[in-house]
Amino acid sequence: MTTLTLSKAINEGLRKALEDDPKVVVMGEDVGKLGGVFRVTDGLQKDFGESRVVDTPLAESGIVGTAIGLALRGYRPVCEIQFDGFVFPAFDQIVSQLAKMRMRSQGRAAVPVTIRIPFGGGIGAVEHHSESPEALFAHIAGLRVVACSGPADAYTMIQQSIRCEDPVIFFEPKRRYWDKADVDTTAGLDGALPLEVARTVAEGTDVTVLAYGPMVRTCVEAAVAAREDGRSLDVIDLRSLSPLDLAAIAASVRRTGRCVVVHEAPVTGGLGAELAARITEQCFYQLEAPVLRVGGFSTPYPPSRLEEHYLPDLDRVLDAVDRTFAY
Amino acid sequence: MAVDAGGAVTAPGSGSLDGQPDSRAELIQLLTPEGERADHPGYPLDLTTDEVKGLYRDLVIVRRIDTEAIALQRQGELGIWASLLGQEAAQVGSGRALSPRDMAFPTYREHGVAWCRGLDPVKLLELFRGVSHGGWDPADHNFHLYTIVIGAQTLHATGYAMGIQRDGLVGENGEAAIVYFGDGATSQGDVNEAFIWASVFNAPIVFFCQNNQWAISEPLERQSRIPLYQRASGFGFPGLRVDGNDVFACLAVTRKAMQAARDGQGPTLIEAYTYRMGAHTTTDDPTRYRLASELEAWKLKDPLERVKAYLVRTGSADAAFFEEVDAEAAQVGRHIRQACLQMPDPAPLSMFDNVYSEPTALLREERDAYAAYLDSFVTEEVAR
Numbered sequence: 001m002t003t004l005t006l007s008k009a010i011n012e013g014l015r016k017a018l019e020d021d022p023k024v025v026v027m028g029e030d031v032g033k034l035g036g037v038f039r040v041t042d043g044l045q046k047d048f049g050e051s052r053v054v055d056t057p058l059a060e061s062g063i064v065g066t067a068i069g070l071a072l073r074g075y076r077p078v079c080e081i082q083f084d085g086f087v088f089p090a091f092d093q094i095v096s097q098l099a100k101m102r103m104r105s106q107g108r109a110a111v112p113v114t115i116r117i118p119f120g121g122g123i124g125a126v127e128h129h130s131e132s133p134e135a136l137f138a139h140i141a142g143l144r145v146v147a148c149s150g151p152a153d154a155y156t157m158i159q160q161s162i163r164c165e166d167p168v169i170f171f172e173p174k175r176r177y178w179d180k181a182d183v184d185t186t187a188g189l190d191g192a193l194p195l196e197v198a199r200t201v202a203e204g205t206d207v208t209v210l211a212y213g214p215m216v217r218t219c220v221e222a223a224v225a226a227r228e229d230g231r232s233l234d235v236i237d238l239r240s241l242s243p244l245d246l247a248a249i250a251a252s253v254r255r256t257g258r259c260v261v262v263h264e265a266p267v268t269g270g271l272g273a274e275l276a277a278r279i280t281e282q283c284f285y286q287l288e289a290p291v292l293r294v295g296g297f298s299t300p301y302p303p304s305r306l307e308e309h310y311l312p313d314l315d316r317v318l319d320a321v322d323r324t325f326a327y
Numbered sequence: 328m329a330v331d332a333g334g335a336v337t338a339p340g341s342g343s344l345d346g347q348p349d350s351r352a353e354l355i356q357l358l359t360p361e362g363e364r365a366d367h368p369g370y371p372l373d374l375t376t377d378e379v380k381g382l383y384r385d386l387v388i389v390r391r392i393d394t395e396a397i398a399l400q401r402q403g404e405l406g407i408w409a410s411l412l413g414q415e416a417a418q419v420g421s422g423r424a425l426s427p428r429d430m431a432f433p434t435y436r437e438h439g440v441a442w443c444r445g446l447d448p449v450k451l452l453e454l455f456r457g458v459s460h461g462g463w464d465p466a467d468h469n470f471h472l473y474t475i476v477i478g479a480q481t482l483h484a485t486g487y488a489m490g491i492q493r494d495g496l497v498g499e500n501g502e503a504a505i506v507y508f509g510d511g512a513t514s515q516g517d518v519n520e521a522f523i524w525a526s527v528f529n530a531p532i533v534f535f536c537q538n539n540q541w542a543i544s545e546p547l548e549r550q551s552r553i554p555l556y557q558r559a560s561g562f563g564f565p566g567l568r569v570d571g572n573d574v575f576a577c578l579a580v581t582r583k584a585m586q587a588a589r590d591g592q593g594p595t596l597i598e599a600y601t602y603r604m605g606a607h608t609t610t611d612d613p614t615r616y617r618l619a620s621e622l623e624a625w626k627l628k629d630p631l632e633r634v635k636a637y638l639v640r641t642g643s644a645d646a647a648f649f650e651e652v653d654a655e656a657a658q659v660g661r662h663i664r665q666a667c668l669q670m671p672d673p674a675p676l677s678m679f680d681n682v683y684s685e686p687t688a689l690l691r692e693e694r695d696a697y698a699a700y701l702d703s704f705v706t707e708e709v710a711r
Contacts, residue, residue: 025493051493057527062482062520069486072471075493077486093517096476097483104460104472107681141682165684196687243687 001184007177009151010040010116012185013158014078018048024162025070027054028063028080028116037082038118038177060090064115068097071111076162083174084119085128091136098167099142114161114168119147120214120264121311122175124304131301132213132265137169138242138274145242146195147171149216151181153199153239156192164195171241173214198245200252204232207258207321210249210275212238215262215312222317231321241271249275250282257288258324262312267295289327294320353554353568354600357575360628362636370579376643382574383634383644384652385419389439390631391656392448395663396438396455400609404667405455409436413572413604416630417537419443420577421599424585425505427469432484432506435473436537440507444470448659449666458670478515481506481534485521488530488588501589503531505581511542513558514550522562522596531588533581534559534596537571539603544616556598564594571601572630602628675701 004012017024026041026048032055035042045053056063060081067077081087087094094115101111121130138145144166148154154172161168193199201216202223211219216237223233234252238244253259259279261272272293279291294312302310357365357372374382393411400408411418414436422443425431433440438451445468453462454473461472474480484506496502512518513536525532538555540547551558559566569580577599584595602625606613638644679686679694686694 057520057523059516059520059523061517062524065479065482065517065520066486066489066524069483069488070490070493071486072465072483073487073490073494075490089516092476093479093482097474097479100460101472102683103681105465105681106459106461108464108466109472110684144683243689246688 001182003180004151004155004183004185005177006148006151006154006173006179007038007040009155009183010148010158010172011042011044012183013155014041014044015047016185017078017159017162018044018052021076021162023074024076024078025052025054026078026080027056027067029056029058029082031055031080036080038174040116040172040177041080060086060088061093064090064093064098064113067113068093068101068111071113072109076112076114078114078116078162081115081117083129084117084131084133087115087117087133094137094143094167094169095140099140102142102166110165111167112162112165114158114164114170116158116170116172118174118177119171120173120175121301121304121307122214124307126304127301130304130307132263132296134169134171134241134263135265135270135274138271142167143242144168144195144240145171146240147173147213148239149173149176149201149211149213149237150179152183153237155183155185156189157195157239159189160192160195163189168195171213176214176217179217193239196240196243196245198239198248199237200234200248201237202233202235204234204256206232206256207234207260207324208249208252208256209233209235209260209262209317209321210238211235211262212241213264215264218312218314219262219317222314222321225314226318226321229318233321244275244278246278246282249279253279253283254286257286259287259291260294260317260320260324261291262294262317262320264296264311266298267293268298270295289324292320292324354570355567355576355580356570356573357579358573358633358637360572360633362633362640364575364637367576367579370576370583372575372579374575379634379638380644380648382419382423382578383631383638384655385423385439385442386415386574386631386634387652388656388659389415389419389442391660392438392442392663395660396452397605397609399452399664399667400455405452405609406457407608407610408455409608410603410605411436411438413602413625413630414537414539415439416574417571417577417599417601420574421505421535421581421597424578424581426502426585428502429585430469430471430484430487430502430504432471432480432487432504433473434477434480434507434509434512435475436509437473437507441470444468446470448663449670452663452667452670456667456670458673478508478512478518478521481508481512481518481521482524485524485530485532488525488532489528491531492528497531497589497591501531501591503533503585503588505533505535505585507535507537509542510536510538510540510547510550510555511545512536513555522559522564522594525594526562526564529591529593531591532594533584533588534594535581535599536596537599537601539571539601541603541607541613541617543607543611544613546617554598556596559596564596566596566598568598568600571599572628572633574630574634
């Protein structure tokens with residue numbers, strides 16, 4: 001076991017992928033010499049060379065579009081989009097090309113491209129640097145969407161994403177980049193939890209709390225605090241946002257009868273809405289209360305001096321837990 | 328502004344295929360509309376009579392495919408068709424310049440290139456009939472799937488060309504990519520980004536722009552204030568304009584640009600100056616936005632007639648040859664008509680296939696539920 005930050009864990013995962021498969025190419029803005037603005041790709045260009053760790057021109061559509069072409073030629077590109085709010089110039093290539101190539105080709109052309117996106121707020125950044133656009137991608141058939149929450153998962157999930165034959169949008173919780181945990185970098189992927197499977201991170205019996213990415217830590221902390229109030233939270237780290245591990249989610253909600261979904265993204269039209277609908281369909285007779293959602297308001301992401309009001313925190317999670325008992 | 332031996336007008340400081348100044352006209356032409364052979368020092372082309380006959384055969388068959396497809400659309404057998412009428416020489420000339428290992432990335436109008444790559448034209452109809460979004464394996468003929476979003480494929484081709492570089496297949500025995508797009512596409516960000524990527528990475532790619540003067544209803548003037556080929560100089564690679572209705576010139580220019588790309592000299596932009604003789608697609612009505620006189624002027628520059636005139640003028644072909652080609656084209660027409668009429672609709676549940684490499688639990692569930700729903704009607708009918 002090695003203690004790694006989440007940022008370093010992804011770095012090690014990328015390094016492993018580059019070592020294991022000569023077709024893996026890391027590409028993006030500033031990923032080479034600089035090592036990425038969050039240093040996630042630090043040292044990779046030095047060790048693997050400029051043709052495998054590519055500093056690209058500053059154009060996101062070009063990054064994803066050329067990655068598709070490289071994939072059609074047999075490569076496995078891993079693109080970095082520098083910040084969540086910068087992915088939109090590439091949205092057309094992701095939605096209209098990357099997601100649809102397999103069906104367009106009737107399964108003949110695979111485009112195993114991984115797109116890494118640091119997402120979420122909490123770092124005091126300027127506009128476009130704190131967004132959570134995951135629901136926009138989860139809505140698109142043909143894409144897999146995942147979010148890691150801690151170093152150990154980050155290390156394996158990035159490798160699994162790169163190996164995946166489907167395009168994967170890989171969300172990294174940027175404010176957790178410096179969180180540390182033990183990571184077994186000697187373990188292979190064979191025994192790892194499959195990419196599309198959720199993980200229970202705190203066991204409980206009273207309320208199911210669904211979270212992913214940066215909110216997992218918040219919800220685990222909420223579970224500790226709730227215990228003092230005599231409430232037991234079953235916290236599930238979804239990990240995969242598309243497809244959703246509905247079997248694991250429904251199994252938990254059937255036991256607890258209550259569910260709170262937590263994400264930084266605006267509640268309106270967010271993943272919580274999809275989860276609430278699925279849970280209602282599958283667990284209607286076990287539900288003691290409506291599925292409640294805790295998330296960003298229906299506003300653009302506010303200036304950073306206000307972000308503590310916008311972002312769900314431990315107290316807002318507990319408030320929602322309290323409200324599920326009011327029914 | 329300088330003009331190079333390749334006939335390309337280039338802005339100061341930009342390169343050319345030959346890099347030598349010359350004072351030729353900017354439009355590279357090797358066969359006049361009257362069917363007279365023109366020589367060009369930058370683009371020598373020695374074709375045997377059989378090769379010229381082969382190009383003529385291609386042109387006639389490709390036009391016949393187009394005519395047949397339009398008829399099929401009019402008869403309700405295709406949902407839509409994008410006609411290539413008038414652009415046969417640009418497509419056949421460039422298509423015949425490719426080696427089997429080169430990769431072509433088309434728009435949705437490259438039926439002539441498809442023919443040159445060896446694709447059964449029936450496969451093209453799948454998309455326009457609504458049977459599939461792409462009816463062939465790109466690897467079978469190194470001809471990628473039709474891309475409908477304007478210009479998006481230029482980035483795919485550029486990335487593919489970067490893959491060729493990484494495979495070490497630039498230089499001796501090299502490979503290259505060619506990507507097709509139109510005058511309208513040059514306004515797209517993706518096309519400009521592709522120019523930048525190809526340029527800074529020196530990717531082995533040819534950008535083949537068929538300037539057919541119209542982007543649906545919008546004339547070239549709405550896309551550019553300068554000739555399109557001159558855009559290349561701003562990106563740092565050669566651009567040249569070829570008579571897009573001259574199959575000889577399109578062949579010679581594309582051959583040379585592809586070879587330059589394979590050799591490691593990087594990208595070239597070819598502007599094939601042509602005209603969309605038909606509507607944008609079968610849903611379009613060009614009489615609303617352009618003059619009949621323009622069409623009449625371009626009819627005199629027909630890409631087929633000039634090759635026919637050349638063959639007759641040089642005594643290379645007799646009436647029997649032309650009859651033979653017409654008969655073969657008719658046979659191709661019958662083939663695609665018959666195949667189109669016999670093309671079955673896909674099975675409803677096939678829409679759940681190929682969304683992912685393996686179906687997700689959700690997709691399986693939706694598929695099974697819809698299958699049961701469909702079965703419920705069958706059971707009712709049987710019960711009655």
